[in-house]
Amino acid sequence: MPTALGAPVRADFPFFQAHPDAVYLDTGATSQRPAAVLDAEVDFVRSDYAAVHRGSSMATGEATWAFENAREQVAGFVGAGEREIAWAQNATDALNMISLGMADASAGVGDDRFALREGDEIVVTQAEHHANLIPWQRLAAKTGATLRWAPVDESGVWTIDGLRELVSSRTRIIAFAHVSNVTGLIAPVADIVAIAREFGALTVLDACQSVPHMPVDLADLGVDFAVFSSHKMLGPTGIGALYGRAELLDALPPARTGGSMITVVSMEQADFLPAPHRFEAGTQPVSQAVGFGAAAAYLQGLGMDEVFRHEHEIASALVEAVESVPGVRLIGPAAGQPRAALASFLVDGVHAHDVGQFLDDRGITVRTGHHCAQPLHRALGTAASTRASAGVYSSADDVEALRVALGDVRGFFGADR
CATH class of the missing domain: 3.40.640.10 (Type I PLP-dependent aspartate aminotransferase-like (Major domain))
Structure with missing residues (x-):
């Protein structure tokens, strides 16, 4: 059952009024602010x-x-x-x-x-x-x-x-x-x-x-x-x-x-x-x-139980989206295991920074780099990853946009040959 969050609350955030088509999946770094806060x-x-x-x-x-x-x-x-x-x-x-x-x-x-x-x-x-x-x-x-x-x-x-x-x-x-x-x-x-x-x-x-x-x-x-x-x-x-x-x-x-x-x-x-x-x-x-x-x-006012329920749905959708794309490796708990509404991943043959630039060109904001966690990335055998992180304003449409764009990354860079 869909929650009342996601797209319905975007009207509370001036950022989305200024950028109505934005897919903002970088809340883990910095969240957008509602008008009530401003x-x-x-x-x-x-x-x-x-x-x-x-x-x-x-x-x-x-x-x-x-x-x-x-x-x-x-x-x-x-x-x-x-x-x-x-x-x-x-x-x-x-x-x-x-x-x-x-x-x-x-x-x-x-x-x-x-x-x-x-x-x-x-x-x-x-x-x-x-x-x-x-x-x-x-x-x-x-x-x-x-x-x-x-x-x-x-x-x-x-x-x-x-x-x-x-x-x-x-x-x-x-x-x-x-x-x-x-x-x-x-x-x-x-x-x-x-x-x-x-x-x-x-x-x-x-x-x-x-x-x-x-x-x-x-x-x-x-x-x-x-x-x-x-x-x-x-x-x-x-x-x-x-x-x-x-x-x-x-x-x-x-x-x-x-x-x-x-x-x-x-x-x-x-x-x-x-x-x-x-x-x-x-x-x-x-x-x-x-x-x-x-x-x-x-x-x-939104209700933190409702926030958690909404973001649990987004978390599941993020995992499904990332794991559905060939050549993309999910970091962290596997599908079906508890996780917050963020997903970091590696794309075979493409550096995380290039992944981020490609997604940005599609209007999707994510985080790239080591996320201030170098020892973790070193243990994973990589210097950087790409992270999509959601918030109360994130929707299933945002996740679908990420999935579609991710499906095109390796082809664009010739990494699928």
Whole structure:
């Protein structure tokens, strides 16, 4: 049964009014924004713009209310308390805030529960986005800890059994993506949280590719920390969210220091505010936060169960489309296995960048390259792949356009001879 999403909601998005024939299958990189989000940000800047949390004027109060209301909207959207969402520049920045805070704790600054020592271990997967790999590489290098990873198979998929084998009493952190940005694999979060708790490890969830596409309740999932970005969930660029259980955020050393995140400062030391403001040094992206909140409200209005149902249908259609074309190899879970609404693939005899250019000439926007996941692609024996990723505005017609165009790629480049 078709959902009420896809083509019916395209009218909400000015991009599709400007480009009515566009086949936009690059939502995994950056989503389009509905008019409600654009209007919320513009209306705030035009009518309510002022410094937040600074001063006692009416203008400051109104701007601060809008800023904190956005936090409440985003927190409610992911099942978090208002004190459990801190603003960041993006999800990458939020992951660095966690790792840098732990590095400070390891150096003797702040709460010792976040300190890592030589012999401790950090566990990730070989499929991680660089944003959820490099910060942990750096933390291991700074502290003497060891970085370990669950390997992927020939399809780019890791298993819970492979991860479980790595976890021991030495494991301090398990960091993993809820949904892989390359394979679309949906991680068994509850199983990983249970393993982490058994050994007293902290869990860090990269939720960039899940929060916009399925119901996500971070408190119910039980993770200790999570990150996600506004620009992947119909919102503005330049802002993301760091989630942490309140007692952990209150104890984690802030990675950035300065104005607005302190209580008392002397020439010798500074005391920091409780979460979330202890992580928000300096002038914040206020209008972007308002837009982020509006994006959460828009998705809430669509209904995340409906979003997930719609994108489940699109995911199945993407897999069928890619696997129906001779000479095209699907990456990630096979047909019939759970995956998010994205499909990365390789075309025999044609470089991914050439595939992308060909599709673009047909009016189909996709992503090409290593998708910030070089170790995964190296394990697949390739430097790059092509990725089609869907959103609430994607339709069966978009997938059919991709299928037809893919069928012509190898012939165009003479790779079918």
